[in-house]
Amino acid sequence: MKDASIKAVLGPTNTGKTHLAIERMCAHSSGVIGFPLRLLAREVYDRLVAIKGEKAVALITGEQRIEPAGARYLCCTVEAMPRSPDAAFVALDEAQLSADRERGHVFTDRLLNARGREETMLLGAATLEPMVKALVPDAEISDRPRFSTLTHIGPRKLSRLPPRSAIVAFSSEAVYAVAEMLRRFRGGAAVVMGALSPETRNKQVELFQNGEVDYIVATDAIGMGLNLDVNHVAFAGLTKFDGVRMRRLHPAEMAQIAGRAGRHQRDGTFGTLAGAGGKMGPAPEFTEEEVYAIEEHRFAPITKLFWREAEPRFDNIATLIGDLETPPRHEALRLAPEAIDLATLKRLAEEPFAATIRGHGQVRRFWEACSLPDFRQRGPDVHARFVARLWQDLQQGYIGADFVAARISELDNTSGDIDTLQGRIAAIRSWAYICQRPDWVLARDEMASRARAVEAKLSDALHARLTERFVNRRTAILMKSLGQDASMLPITLTDDGILKVEDEPLGHVEGFRFVVDAAANHADRKMLLAAAEKALPRLLGERADALAASGMEEIEIGRGAIRWKGQMLAKLRTRDGQVKPELEPARELASLSDASRANLMAALDAWLDKQLEPLEPLRKMHIAATNPDAGSQARALLLNLISGHGFVTREKAGIEHLPKEMRPFLRKIGVTFGALDIYSPMLLKPAPRQLLHALGIDRRPLQEAMLPVIPDAKKLPSGYRHAGSQAIRLDLAEKIFRSAHEARAKADKSRKFRLDLALPISIGLEEKNAERLLGQAGFRVQRAKPLAEGAFGPPRPDSWEWRPSRRKQQRSAPAASKPREGSAFAGLADLMKQG
DSSP: OOOTTEEEEEOOSSSOHHHHHHHHHHTSSOEEEEESSHHHHHHHHHHHHHHHOGGGEEEEOSSOEEOOTTOOEEEEETTTSOSSOOOSEEEESSGGGGGOTTTHHHHHHHHHHOOOSSEEEEEEOGGGHHHHHHHOTTOEEEEOOOSSOEEEOOOEEGGGOOSSEEEEOSSHHHHHHHHHHHHHHHSBOEEEOTTSOHHHHHHHHHHHHTTSOSEEEEOGGGGTTOOOOBSEEEESOSEEEOSSOEEEOOHHHHHHHHTTBSOTTSOEEEEEEETOOGGGOSOOOOOHHHHHHHHHTOOOOOOOEEEOOSSOOOSSHHHHHHHHTOOOSSTTEEEOOOOHHHHHHHHHTTSGGGGGOOHHHHHHHHHHHHTOOOTTOOOHHHHHHHHHHHHHHHTTSSBOHHHHHHHHHHHOOOOSOHHHHHHHHHHHHHHHHHHHSTTTBTTHHHHHHHHHHHHHHHHHHHHHHHHHHHBOHHHHHHHHHTTSOGGGSOEEEOTTSEEEETTEEEEEEETTEEEEOTTSOHHHHHHHHHHHHHHHHHHHHHHHHHHHHSOOTTEEEETTEEEETTEEEEEEEOOTTOSSOEEEEOGGGGGSOHHHHHHHHHHHHHHHHHHTGGGHHHHHHHHHHTOGGGHHHHHHHHHHHHHTTSEEEHHHHTGGGSOGGGHHHHHHTTOEEOSSEEEOGGGGSHHHHHHHHHHTSOOSOOOTTOOSEEEOOSSOOTTEEEETTEEEEHHHHHHHHHHHHHHHHHSOSSSEEOOOTHHHHHHTOOHHHHHHHHHHTTEEEEOOOOOOTTOOSSOOOOEEEEOOOHHHHHHHHHHHSOOOTTSHHHHHHHHHHHO
């Protein structure tokens, strides 16, 4: 076809060839562009929709069709591109892929036959120029220089790769290994491989493009026109398996990949990954010739393009195979190697059912089934069995919608690891391709929609797995920001104490103590601590100021310290002669500024004053103990009460030395003189007992509610007295003793009297325990004689008598007598009075 409007725009990457083709197509009334990847087709489709609107643009790939009625512009993969499109403009992108062993024959066919009515544009590398001249002699060839320079900077270790780098490997194992290392040391990387679905690749590329990660690890699929903001390309290897053998990349292939570095006017660099080793083999190195060729864009020209008959005859299967294996006649073309579709056709031609395939229509339909792409990449034998089953279903005319829906439903499962999800995506792509065929599936549109929905769902799950495995977003953020000023770090402290950097947790703050995230590994802990230490003084200062200005509802006293949310704010150091302890700031407050710490401590001191109000009786005892008017005997008793935290037994109080005239002085400050104990009733209430225990002053067991009666124990809580198998609070025991003395006073002159135990029993004491308690105060019960046999009437009541212990009488006697004047004892008494 001779047409003066054929233009070949050739040149290296980053020359704006694709952008030019889009501009030219938009200038025509209609147009078609064929791309090597459906990812690129979708990218350009979105750009055209923004320019021309949804109704004017169509997208056709093997697995997806968006065809608005009356669409004038078509974006498609080369395989889905019409051979003879009815459009004003036609363009073929990456035309140099005509020399590719696997897909080259399709590109060659479109290069030779796809023409626009008004303009045709062939886009490709400069190495394609001899082939264009030989096969399309009427084409107008124009060279486009690269917008930016590409410079070799030699090998770089993974730890020294510059930001915005792409690392290229040539196997999934190598890609995963590099990505894992980047996750550990640089926060992670996006992953792009040919086996990923376009949706997954788009989302992984977006991770890199929006700056969430600074690195992308990819196979050579990155060289096929992916527009990335890459500054440097590092090769993890320079050899690949091309489907036949392991070989070194050609310089033109190296340049296609390295050319991803630098966009528009921004220069780029390339090199190798040093110290890779392991699964990636020895560290690769460019030769001087390869570096020169890549930097200067000088490569050996392409001398042959792969070709295969694009319009074979369908008389029978043998004729079809013969035409597909017919060599080309032009010297610039060579017969394409046996592709997967032809290999499948030849395998199935040997099956018994192949003898039943007759006629032009049947043979064509069978060839279309054999042309199903091997998305699962399991080899010709496995793929041939899948196609054979597909053909058996197609022999019925159409594949039933229920059958297809069931197969799609089986794949609708997002569980599993990365490889499992990749396998499901490959399988669903096969069914998406099948559902796109116009004459294969009943309810085609509905089934195609279901297949695309499942593929999108699986792609989301795969993206999540890849991100979870290869991206540590927190580390990536910190690697970028650790060198910045502390005030510029995007670190915040949530209300519930989580310290975050751009919504990624660094750890949590307990009170004013920072705890590193437990999920962080050992290598990350230092980095997290370093980042937190930059922001914590400011954030904790704000927290301290807010706490000081609040009502401090969550502050409490416990285990000898003031605590907030269970964490210590200040230790409480007891001081001689004072109830109020000294506040010692906790070690965690050292990170606060002096002003914030002083403000918080002043607020805690004022708060503590209010909390100590239940201990007012104890404070009065401290004051009275320093009063010179109290006398040495009263001060001694007060010191005993203070050391006993509000009570002391009469035996230990030294009350025998206390002058009677001092008792009113002590009663005025709340001291009660009981039969067995001296105590302050106000200090036997729950609030002061709990407070003394929380302050760490009283280390005996705590009875929080200060119940009247509790079970007896070897070590009783403060404020209780033993009473047999029970214990009773001191003030209630005194009430019982007082009641017993009142009953004794009302009796006649005889020593025996009757005592009603209703009061102790109503308090909660058992009768035997009440008798034991009264026995401690000198009350003895005399059991009444039982009624004589045969006598009737109520039992005789028991009688009681009071017999104080002799030891008490002996202690009381000397106190009542006066020492003889002039004796040493009289002098000692005078000194004690003066003291």
